[in-house]
Amino acid sequence: MAVESQYKWTMVVDIDRCTGCQACVVACQAENNIALNDEESFLRRRAMEWIRIERYWEGEYPNIKARFIPVLCQQCENAPCEPVCPVYATHHNEEGLNVQVYPRCVGVRFCANNCPYQVRFFNWWEPVWPESLRNYLNPDVTVRSRGIMEKCMFCVQRIRRGQRVAAREGRLVRDGEVLPACVQACPTNALVFGNVKDPQSRASRLMAHPRGYRLLKETGTGPNVLYLKKVDPEFHG
Amino acid sequence: MEARERLTEAQINEDLLGPTLRTPRWFWPVAGFLASVVLAGAVSFGLMINRGLGLTGLNRPVMWGAFITTFVFWVGISHAGVMISSILRLAQAEWRRPVTRAAELLTVFALSTAALFPLIHVGRPWRLMYWFLPYDFPRMVWPNVRSPLIWDPAAIFTYLTGASLFVFIALLPDFALARDRTRGWRHKLYSVVSLGFRGSLRQWKLQAIAGILLSALILPVFVSVHSIVSWDFAVAMSVEGWHATIFAPYFVIGAVHSGVAAVVTIMALMLWLFGWKRYIRSEHFDSLGKLELAVGIGWFYFFFLEFVFGMVSLEGAELALKDMQMFQWPWSLLFGIFIVTAFFIPIPLWMFRRVRRSILAMFLISISVNIGMWFERFLIIVPGLARKQPFAFTWGSYAPQPVELIIVAASFALVLLGLLLFTRLFPPIPIYDMKEGQVLHKDIKVGRSTVPGIARE
Numbered sequence: 001m002a003v004e005s006q007y008k009w010t011m012v013v014d015i016d017r018c019t020g021c022q023a024c025v026v027a028c029q030a031e032n033n034i035a036l037n038d039e040e041s042f043l044r045r046r047a048m049e050w051i052r053i054e055r056y057w058e059g060e061y062p063n064i065k066a067r068f069i070p071v072l073c074q075q076c077e078n079a080p081c082e083p084v085c086p087v088y089a090t091h092h093n094e095e096g097l098n099v100q101v102y103p104r105c106v107g108v109r110f111c112a113n114n115c116p117y118q119v120r121f122f123n124w125w126e127p128v129w130p131e132s133l134r135n136y137l138n139p140d141v142t143v144r145s146r147g148i149m150e151k152c153m154f155c156v157q158r159i160r161r162g163q164r165v166a167a168r169e170g171r172l173v174r175d176g177e178v179l180p181a182c183v184q185a186c187p188t189n190a191l192v193f194g195n196v197k198d199p200q201s202r203a204s205r206l207m208a209h210p211r212g213y214r215l216l217k218e219t220g221t222g223p224n225v226l227y228l229k230k231v232d233p234e235f236h237g
Numbered sequence: 238m239e240a241r242e243r244l245t246e247a248q249i250n251e252d253l254l255g256p257t258l259r260t261p262r263w264f265w266p267v268a269g270f271l272a273s274v275v276l277a278g279a280v281s282f283g284l285m286i287n288r289g290l291g292l293t294g295l296n297r298p299v300m301w302g303a304f305i306t307t308f309v310f311w312v313g314i315s316h317a318g319v320m321i322s323s324i325l326r327l328a329q330a331e332w333r334r335p336v337t338r339a340a341e342l343l344t345v346f347a348l349s350t351a352a353l354f355p356l357i358h359v360g361r362p363w364r365l366m367y368w369f370l371p372y373d374f375p376r377m378v379w380p381n382v383r384s385p386l387i388w389d390p391a392a393i394f395t396y397l398t399g400a401s402l403f404v405f406i407a408l409l410p411d412f413a414l415a416r417d418r419t420r421g422w423r424h425k426l427y428s429v430v431s432l433g434f435r436g437s438l439r440q441w442k443l444q445a446i447a448g449i450l451l452s453a454l455i456l457p458v459f460v461s462v463h464s465i466v467s468w469d470f471a472v473a474m475s476v477e478g479w480h481a482t483i484f485a486p487y488f489v490i491g492a493v494h495s496g497v498a499a500v501v502t503i504m505a506l507m508l509w510l511f512g513w514k515r516y517i518r519s520e521h522f523d524s525l526g527k528l529e530l531a532v533g534i535g536w537f538y539f540f541f542l543e544f545v546f547g548m549v550s551l552e553g554a555e556l557a558l559k560d561m562q563m564f565q566w567p568w569s570l571l572f573g574i575f576i577v578t579a580f581f582i583p584i585p586l587w588m589f590r591r592v593r594r595s596i597l598a599m600f601l602i603s604i605s606v607n608i609g610m611w612f613e614r615f616l617i618i619v620p621g622l623a624r625k626q627p628f629a630f631t632w633g634s635y636a637p638q639p640v641e642l643i644i645v646a647a648s649f650a651l652v653l654l655g656l657l658l659f660t661r662l663f664p665p666i667p668i669y670d671m672k673e674g675q676v677l678h679k680d681i682k683v684g685r686s687t688v689p690g691i692a693r694e
Binding site for chain 1: 295
């Protein structure tokens with residue numbers, strides 16, 4: 001059954017370029033019909049942000065720096081969330097994406113417990129949009145109901161659309177033709193998205209970058225997202 | 238060992254069957270109160286279905302909370318039944334006789350209540366058909382057998398089937414007894430459930446063989462059920478505090494610790510409510526106390542090992558987690574309650590014969606143990622999730638909300654109500670077993686008095 005796909009999607013996050021502006025967060029929110037976060041959802045730690053900017057303070061006063069790191073689903077090769085789901089609501093597809101099948105999800109939340117990156121989001125309430133925002137919902141993306149888990153899938157709806165267009169023209173998707181919303185919105189080009197099976201893609205060429213590292217690599221999850229370390233002469237001389 | 242009177246069979250029948258056939262005056266108010274608590278729990282569950290799990294205190298790092306804690310708690314309590322009836326039966330401990338049915342019933346009701354909790358806890362209980370109800374055959378999508386949440390229902394339903402059969406086999410002679418002494422609808426009911434038991438030699442033989450076979454067959458299930466429940470946590474490699482190989486034996490012995498304590502609670506309640514002074518005696522509490530002492534110390538050994546294993550690795554995250562569980566507010570308070578009520582109160586007290594023989598003391602201690610054991614499960618589940626990885630940005634905390642507390646309280650009411658309603662229909666002390674004990678026990682001369690021997694030769 002398994003057909004070798006010609007795609008394996010990956011993302012490269014250059015921390016050195018990230019300014020922490022949260023444009024990616026907003027773009028993702030709009031693209032993926034993510035429920036609106038209010039003050040209460042942040043205070044109760046239930047905010048939904050498929051990509052989030054984590055901010056850390058480094059150093060001692062007065063020599064203190066704010067550090068930003070965008071965290072999104074790492075689309076792990078050996079994803080800990082997948083084997084624990086009793087109903088196969090989450091699985092790995094042939095393009096290296098960790099996808100969530102919303103209609104199957106019963107909401108046991110084991111996957112979220114077993115995710116070291118905490119990038120799985122549970123719908124604690126039925127999501128509601130004010131009347132004025134209803135027409136902004138993306139018709140390509142399911143609106144999730146209460147009681148299920150949702151997560152980043154590298155804007156799979158955009159990938160599928162790009163592949164349909166390419167298939168009509170009898171070719172593969174070109175590098176940069178398909179971009180997830182966060183990558184498209186990033187003003188500093190800190191996020192690079194691409195197909196690692198295409199050796200010429202920008203993402204492929206960054207794979208061997210000397211500043212590259214994987215998040216929580218020691219947990220053995222085999223993350224698919226590559227991070228590029230911050231260049232900081234003040235700190236690392 | 239104290240001297241006790243010889244009871245006639247008629248006396249035993251009257252004493253043990255009486256409360257079942259005649260409803261005591263306190264019964265309906267108590268049952269009504271328990272039913273109203275259960276109803277409150279059902280309403281809370283309905284509200285959660287209607288509004289969403291946002292009504293609970295759960296959040297992003299802490300996705301499992303009071304419901305799963307209570308699930309583990311009740312599965313733990315359910316280990317009493319097999320411990321008491323199967324192991325003690327195979328070991329031929331004579332003192333088990335009046336205790337067995339109470340323990341088995343507790344197993345059945347606690348396990349059924351535990352099985353409700355995953356359903357209450359999930360986000361979409363109406364989609365459970367994908368989980369363990371009829372599988373999604375038309376689309377050939379099967380449940381994921383790699384998930385501990387599939388092992389769980391398998392283990393629990395196996396245990397529930399075994400335990401129910403166990404209770405039923407032991408009830409057969411008592412059903413027949415009740416059938417012959419009742420009229421009207423009760424007679425009809427007992428006629429059906431006694432399956433034509435007439436007390437012929439062959440029937441007794443089959444009943445005894447079935448009992449012994451089930452005792453032996455249920456033992457592996459007994460070990461596996463709580464091991465599998467522990468794997469709900471132990472296979473979660475991303476949660477620092479859960480990912481421990483010692484969890485399976487640690488959970489099993491913890492389950493026996495809480496389960497036997499719960500049997501003591503139920504025994505004391507039965508004694509007080511039905512006045513069975515001649516059947517449930519201080520020597521039974523004494524023996525249960527000794528058993529508890531051994532189990533409690535064994536459990537503490539595993540608890541201690543779990544801590545040591547966490548610390549010898551000198552991993553920063555593991556050490557930080559242990560530090561949080563023990564010394565950081567408010568976990569330190571819960572930890573204090575847990576270790577004092579589950580270990581430092583009961584173990585030293587059980588060492589004294591006078592305490593073991595005092596029914597009130599044993600009752601209070603057994604409740605203390607179970608308070609502690611609930612907090613133990615809470616402390617295993619929640620702090621590990623609250624800080625599961627070094628990224629402090631996503632750390633969180635958790636406090637149960639009213640719906641959760643009501644449903645947890647309702648689960649206690651449900652178990653008690655189940656036991657209470659059971660006593661209306663069926664005798665909670667095995668009558669035939671008591672008679673067998675009367676026939677089989679050897680009298681031992683101690684000085685001037687004659688006492689019943691506790692072990693059978």
